[in-house]
Amino acid sequence: LAHGAGGKASRRLVEGLLLPYLSNEALADLGDAAYLEVQGVRLAVTADSFVVKPPVFPGGSIGELAINGTVNDLAVAGAKPLALVATLILEAGLPTSALEAEVAAMAEAARRAGVAVVGGDTKVVEHGKADGFYITTAGVGVVDSRVSLSAKGVRPGDQVLLSGPIGDHGITVLLARGELDLEADLASDTRPVWPMVAALVDAAAPGLRWMRDPTRGGVATALNELAREAGVAVLLEEEAVPVRPVVRGACEILGFDPLHIANEGQFLAVVSPEYADAALEALKRVPGGEAATRVGEIRETPAKVVLASSRYGGTRVVDMLVGDPLPRIC
């Protein structure tokens, strides 16, 4: 198995191996969270596991990610996060101070996100088996009754909005490994996105069609999934996608496309054209949402394809990320 990078390879794993065994209605959507109807209340549930090297990096740590990752999966499902449970898998020999720091980070992140950690479990595995520790969190939230999100509801002409600059998290973690000696004034963007989603819902719920947090595989992968599920084209305007110069510089040296880099505090939303302005204004008013912007739109053709057009560089096809990008230029 070599599926760590996310994107195409992990999708193949999910579709090829997991779905045939576990198929059911809620799962078929392949969203980050599943919907359940319990006595008239629509709930969203989700679970995610967190593995990150190094566990502590500028702007965050694994404990914070474990909370934010799960509450964000709920948020982009249109659900206000309610409660989480957490499982920690710890490597024997892990300093207690490190563990304590992460538990504190989780508590602080949960407080900030307005959720309670209501349960969990701890397992200790042999030394050398868990890169320090893994965290799994599962969460539940109540879906806002005004929203109805589905890739299938996306229509040509709909606008694609992005909450802020991309690639900060992925590049921060890469640099934090310290092997590159690249100095960069950069921090992970990990944060709960619910406040921004809530503002968006208030301002534009009837026009809100789809949301996703572009974590592993980045914006490119999230939008490719949308294009495939909705059977539409997504046309990005390359120059409209905000990327910090340090992130762009690192990507240039490493041969990466910023659209493939992971984010932990951004989200994409597709909004019908008549609500696009209201949605953007609302987002920009939320602290942390000032950089929200329109990055593209939905087209009918070429179906299932993501394109990025630049004013002078033509229109390129944007693929999902497949592992590490192999050189192709002759």
Place this chain on the structure above:
Amino acid sequence: MKAAWRIRVRGVVQGVGFRPFVFRLAQEWGLSGWVQNGEGGVDIHAEGDSEALAAFLREMKAHPPGASRVTDAEVQEVLPEGHEVFQIRESRRSGRPTVNIPADSAVCAACLEELFDPADRRYLYPYINCTECGPRYTVIEGLPYDRPRTTMKGWTMCPDCAGQYRDPLDRRFHAQPIACPRCGPHYYVLGREGETVRGDEAALREAVHLLGRGAIVAVKGLGGYHLACDAKNAGAVRALRERKRRGAKPFAVMAKDLNVARELVDLSPEAEALLTSAMRPIVLAPARRPLPEVAPDNGDLGVMLPYTPLHHLLFAFGAPPVLVMTSANRSSEPIVYRDEEARERLRGIADAWLIGERPIARRVDDSVARAGPFGPTVLRRARGYAPLPVAPLPGDRPVLAVGADLKNTVTLVVDGRAIMSQHLGDLDQYEAYAAFEQTVGDLLNMYDVPLEETVVAHDLHPDFRSSAFARSLAVRHHLGVQHHRAHVAAVLAEQNALDRRVVGVVFDGTGFGDDGAIWGGELFLGSAVEGLVRAGHLHYAVLPGGDAAARVPLQALAGFLAELPEWASEAAARLQLPERFVKALKLAEKGIQTFPTTSVGRLFDAVAALLGFTGAISFEGQAAIWLEHLARQAPLETVYPFPWDGRELDFRPLLQAVMRDRLAGRDAAEIARSFHRGVAEGVHRAALDLGRTHGVDTVVLSGGVFQNTLLLSDLKELLAGGPMKVWIGREAPPNDGGISLGQAALAVVERPAQRS
């Protein structure tokens, strides 16, 4: 004595006025019988005096129509059928069409004469054509080639045109795009604000006027739009470069006539033959006087001659005698060919549009060719060449080869012929990818090839779009072909020598290797039939940052110098290389986002970086072209060592020599020259050694690096001493444009055991 002959003519003999030509010739020699299009050629039944028959055959072979090519005329003596007259028989389509889709051809001498004859009814008519010349592939929408299946279907012939179209003795008998000012399409000029000048002559004169004033005019030609401006007006050329965001990539120019071309570039007889051929490619030749705005840091200039009546008219009306004529697009996009697209995409680039009403069925770029040290070579196969067969590839099942992702072409093998598409471009670009899918569909449709019986060959690169497309097709089976083996096989295919054992030397930028590394400095031994075994390669280096190392030569340098650690720190300390080098070196040392490679293309980049090319490239091959240009400015004094140990060509001594002389302050041009010769001698040594050891007397040179004419002329000199014969791509480009042909060849001879 009365006799009857059945003559079966093969070659390019359909859609080029061959039947009317035979008809007229038969009339001349008083023969009766018939001519018709048949299986893969033209069939003739001729009866008459046997001396007349012999003369008829001689004449047919000696002076066939300009756009045709007779490869074989098989004669069989038969019993006379007693015909009274000679007839052109309609071709019946039975089963799969064996006719080749004809290629476009430059306007012929007879049409040109009429074009400028005030008494002719097509005087100054920009759409004049005949059976021997004019548009074909760019107007064909389907086969058989008939007017209703061309983009001329919207124009009804006037009685005069219809008369010529039906008269077997007329030059325009069955000329499908036939037209005249009365019944055909016209040109008009559109200004930025939508102001329009109508009337062919008025429109052309307006365009000429604008060009004379330094404007940039979008001109609709055969296979797409050009952006034209006065090549000698530096301001206009600079404006074009800026508006197109063209970077440093050279522009091609169109010279008014051969004399003007001779003033621009040094033309060998071979180069002149290319320039004036019916294909009319852009010919790369040494510039006599550099035109720095047109082709910066480049010893060569790409020149072509007018090939449509429109071009001839522009010059006749007084257009500047040398025009920049570059594919109309935004940088790196494929050529624009639809009118709405041209207006939309070229807004802000063109000052005016010269638009012709005849639609273009598909985009076909200008071809690029060169008369190199080993003879003429097509570097970009498109207008005039595509989609004619490039080589016979006998086999019992159709093959579709989808090529590589850059400089993509596709090849279809049907009924023993390899039909190669026009250059389609870089499949990263959506427009190019769409053209790729459309071309595959076009070729399969027109040749009526059932996909389920087809073998589909593709590159092994896991991320190539062409490969993903190939795998998505429900076909007989798929065959992954290693990139560099395809480079060798392309040459073997056009030499019609798939079973010939050769030493194959492939030097290029990037190809996915058997071991998952990025290959590009490979030596093979064997034949297409028995298989090509990797017999040697460049010593491995690394590419830090993957494709970033192809974009920025400094990163390639870091990857190669990582193999010479003491020199790497010297370079950083004493050559004041930009920060980028140090960062890339770190990636290489730590192995982060770093790929093993044997790429000779990147070795050339690395040396270019050492000698002063410290920026990013703005087009493929730029650093290598820069280095070649530099090397040409110095005499050959020393040769750097590039040892071959029977398995590896070791770049380390070569790079060390470059570094040592660089630090000693030797002239960069002299270093570049010594480097080129060193590479040539390494290749020579390795090829001779492998040839001797394995009893092989032919060496194949392929891959993009062998577009370097200095390297080739060094190799020619070295190999002239014998004993090895050299084969290099002529019909199929040595760069990745030739990959699809090589894939097709390997699929044709594939043995079941190799199937994936």
